[in-house]
Amino acid sequence: MRHxxxxxxxxxxxxxxxxxxxxxxxxxxxxxxxxxxxxxPQISTMTIVTSGDDKIIEQINKQLNKLIDVIKVxxxxxxxxxxxxxxxxxxxxxxxxxxxxxxLTEIFRGRVLDSSKTTYTIEVTGDEKKIEALVELLKPFGIxxxxxxxxxxxxxxxxxxx
Amino acid sequence: xxxxxxxxxxxxxxxEGVKHIFGYPGGVILNIFDLLxxxxxxxxxxxxxxxxxxxxxxxxxxxxxxxxxxxxxxxxGATNTITGIATAxxxxxxxxxxxxxxxxxxxxxDAFQEADIVGISRPCTKxxxxxxxxxxxxxxxxxxxxxxxxxxxxPVLIDLPKDVTSAKAEFIWxxxxxxxxxxxxxxxxxxxxxxxxxxxKSRKALIIAGGGxxxxxxxxxxxxxxxxxxxxxxxxxxxxxSFPGSNKLSLGMPxxxxxxxxxxxxxxxxxxxxxxxxxxxxxxxxxxxxAPNAKIIHIDIDPTSIKKNVRVDIPIVGDVKRVxxxxxxxxxxxxxxQWGEVRKAWLxxxxxxxxxxxxxxxxxxxxxxxxxxxxxxxxxTKGDAIISTEVGQNQMWAAQFYxxxxxxxxxxxxxxxxxxxxxxxxxxxxxxHPNKLVIDIAGDGSIQMNIQELATAVINKLPVKVAILNNRxxxxxxxxxxxxxxxxxxxxHLEVVPDFVKLAEAxxxxxxxxxxxxxxxxxxxxxFKIKKTVFMDFVVHxxxxxxxxxxxxxxxxxxxxxxxxxxxxxxxxxVK
Numbered sequence: 001m002r003h004x005x006x007x008x009x010x011x012x013x014x015x016x017x018x019x020x021x022x023x024x025x026x027x028x029x030x031x032x033x034x035x036x037x038x039x040x041p042q043i044s045t046m047t048i049v050t051s052g053d054d055k056i057i058e059q060i061n062k063q064l065n066k067l068i069d070v071i072k073v074x075x076x077x078x079x080x081x082x083x084x085x086x087x088x089x090x091x092x093x094x095x096x097x098x099x100x101x102x103x104l105t106e107i108f109r110g111r112v113l114d115s116s117k118t119t120y121t122i123e124v125t126g127d128e129k130k131i132e133a134l135v136e137l138l139k140p141f142g143i144x145x146x147x148x149x150x151x152x153x154x155x156x157x158x159x160x161x162x
Numbered sequence: 163x164x165x166x167x168x169x170x171x172x173x174x175x176x177x178e179g180v181k182h183i184f185g186y187p188g189g190v191i192l193n194i195f196d197l198l199x200x201x202x203x204x205x206x207x208x209x210x211x212x213x214x215x216x217x218x219x220x221x222x223x224x225x226x227x228x229x230x231x232x233x234x235x236x237x238x239g240a241t242n243t244i245t246g247i248a249t250a251x252x253x254x255x256x257x258x259x260x261x262x263x264x265x266x267x268x269x270x271x272d273a274f275q276e277a278d279i280v281g282i283s284r285p286c287t288k289x290x291x292x293x294x295x296x297x298x299x300x301x302x303x304x305x306x307x308x309x310x311x312x313x314x315x316x317p318v319l320i321d322l323p324k325d326v327t328s329a330k331a332e333f334i335w336x337x338x339x340x341x342x343x344x345x346x347x348x349x350x351x352x353x354x355x356x357x358x359x360x361x362x363k364s365r366k367a368l369i370i371a372g373g374g375x376x377x378x379x380x381x382x383x384x385x386x387x388x389x390x391x392x393x394x395x396x397x398x399x400x401x402x403x404s405f406p407g408s409n410k411l412s413l414g415m416p417x418x419x420x421x422x423x424x425x426x427x428x429x430x431x432x433x434x435x436x437x438x439x440x441x442x443x444x445x446x447x448x449x450x451x452x453a454p455n456a457k458i459i460h461i462d463i464d465p466t467s468i469k470k471n472v473r474v475d476i477p478i479v480g481d482v483k484r485v486x487x488x489x490x491x492x493x494x495x496x497x498x499x500q501w502g503e504v505r506k507a508w509l510x511x512x513x514x515x516x517x518x519x520x521x522x523x524x525x526x527x528x529x530x531x532x533x534x535x536x537x538x539x540x541x542x543t544k545g546d547a548i549i550s551t552e553v554g555q556n557q558m559w560a561a562q563f564y565x566x567x568x569x570x571x572x573x574x575x576x577x578x579x580x581x582x583x584x585x586x587x588x589x590x591x592x593x594x595h596p597n598k599l600v601i602d603i604a605g606d607g608s609i610q611m612n613i614q615e616l617a618t619a620v621i622n623k624l625p626v627k628v629a630i631l632n633n634r635x636x637x638x639x640x641x642x643x644x645x646x647x648x649x650x651x652x653x654x655h656l657e658v659v660p661d662f663v664k665l666a667e668a669x670x671x672x673x674x675x676x677x678x679x680x681x682x683x684x685x686x687x688x689x690f691k692i693k694k695t696v697f698m699d700f701v702v703h704x705x706x707x708x709x710x711x712x713x714x715x716x717x718x719x720x721x722x723x724x725x726x727x728x729x730x731x732x733x734x735x736x737v738k
Contacts, residue, residue, distance in 0.1 A: 013292075014280065014292075018284060019286055021285055055469070058469065059466065059470060062465045063466050068288070068309060068340065068465070070342055
């Protein structure tokens, strides 16, 4: 099963490598990883999407907890949470399709960041399913470039997962 | 007053109580070596290879319980430490390894003797640092000793760039505060209580004690637990000495080369009390078939060790000594169970297994059997010696036929299985125990991996004894080839083995040789009398194998034993 794990870590050099090394050294896969500073510049958050059976996920959580630079490990999968990722998509539609591309962008609450004679660069944020749905719809129009940030996640206050 | 980074470093080591450092000099670390040249408080033991330095520090740490300290230069000096660091990491040994590094402005430029040792050592250290600022040195030294020796111990590496050790700053001895590092020492009280009740209900329980008992200093508490509960104890390779091997409740070692009765007892037990051990594959054999009827209580300071390999019914995260103290109190004061006939029946069954297949070997009057040498060492030392081993058959025979009654007297590379470990480890142990008999039980293959440390032993006047069980083969691999590869001895016959007597003499040590069983005892006695480094070359039966043996991947009660001879020679039972 897929798990989204959120980490609070010391913002020091080498920490990312330690965490990535933990995954590669034990043969676990990282599907996506995003990292950035928190309000406190000495601490960073990392969001890691990984998958495995219960035993593997338990080991991943324990092993992450064991790292000296890791302050907190939260398996978001077990909690009510919001998650987002952002993509930039460069589409090159034919003249007659341009309106349809713009319409789809609007439906998905995306924004056009840049346009040229032949392309639109579209920004979309949302959960995985939303992004995948838009990508599927835009594919027939010709996607030239595609960049994805990886997921970030945050627990929801006062709500228990049912 | 501002002082140099090197001076801050040396002062910090003194504050940590360091008396001995094992090391090897080089260009970028000279600032520190220069200071140590005439220092009265810290002695630097110069080894002949950086790997030797790390194993020596490791032997020092295992025999004393205090972190071993290593100081080497950058590049090859640093990379040569990796095998030693990985060895310590696998066995949870506290080490603090300082490596020199090229000046900060050259880092990343492929400078002469530059290696990214922080990157290289990351997977095999508990933690590592690059000291980028002279002001951080004292803090880093303090934190590294703290991290290495608390929680589950392990090696810590600190990389010291040359310009940082020559820059100046005020010496400030800081308080330690690492917000993200908080090992759990106290076990969950409710879980411990559950464990006590499970023990009370069990009919055929068994204690498996691992290296964690030794590391935690919990031998007394373990003995008390066995006595209160009247339960038998088996000790893993790393756990030997955590419970007296000569005690009637001792079952010796379990697993691949463990005793028949330990393995039978595990497979038949209804409860395993696993203490400070990690269910290594050499202990469990085929996992699906391991202890099929047993519930498992697992006590360990490292939560990642629990449920990693086997299912666990009662996990207890905490320091073994503290957990056992609470567990023993509950058993004594709240449960107060007298097991009587239930335990007697279980111990009777174990006694039957002991009689069925005791630890034996076939003695010969013609050729020296390696087990005989180990037995004689035990008999002559009465168990009062620090024993290190290399890796392979020599290690297993030492584990099987020497009885360890006290912790920290047994130094062996359990997890990584590092050939070349034993001799430098013995040197480290002898440095910390100058008046103790220290013996490395070696093979002719393994001893050649760090044989250059003869110079270290001789120059420091260390009376280390090395008993080489010389069969001219990489014996354990040869054994596998014999049993599983149709006797195709691909590259395990060493053919040219040095004359160990002459080699010892060439370094200024003493060399002795025994080629017949009758010479074994005189050679050992003579060696133990000599207050110098001695190599003993025991020319042993080349075909001798380590039995019992569980083939890799088989259930642990499916063991191979020594083949029965048509005309059985005199059977000699292991020394009691």
